[in-house]
Amino acid sequence: DAGITQSPRHKVTETGTPVTLRCHQTENHRYMYWYRQDPGHGLRLIHYSYGVKDTDKGEVSDGYSVSRSKTEDFLLTLESATSSQTSVYFCAISADRVSPLHFGNGTRLTVT
């Protein structure tokens, strides 16, 4: 797993509640990414970070925010969860801008 821990691994929450997912890495990699995986859509980039406090949007960023206050932690927040955000969320890291990604084992989020 290249030293990537996602927490929680599973979460069920109600519509309208805030949710924060955590990604922790022990590799000291500069780049971190959040993807969501849905049937028929593959993996889609939500947000990514290229350094502490440096983040940018991906292709499906609406309804999500991120923060990176330390190299090792990248947080994904759903301010007000909706049923369309039910998905499996993957964190990934890479050492530099050209290296392949290493993924965590995902967080399965269900919004009821």
Added chain:
Amino acid sequence: TQLLEQSPQFLSIQEGENLTVYCNSSSVFSSLQWYRQEPGEGPVLLVTVVTGGEVKKLKRLTFQFGDARKDSSLHITAAQPGDTGLYLCAGARLTGGGNKLTFGTGTQLKVEL
């Protein structure tokens, strides 16, 4: 959004058979990566192809990058049950913000005894 279409979506074969998975796009990528994903886990990188026309072999798996760097294929020879999994291709676009990948929708492979 740059699209990557994978085919077939599902493939169920017998042990020992050969198969090819295709990954096609109308866009040019700086490189193309292939991942395999097993249930409950994240994708794991199999190979990266960078040069148009490049062929890479990983035991019984052969990966090819199209000459125009828009498409790729994965060929498995003499498939085994251990090859079962979701195969994903991903096209890379290098930006100042990192290695941004566009993923295909995946090919679910099942190899039966």
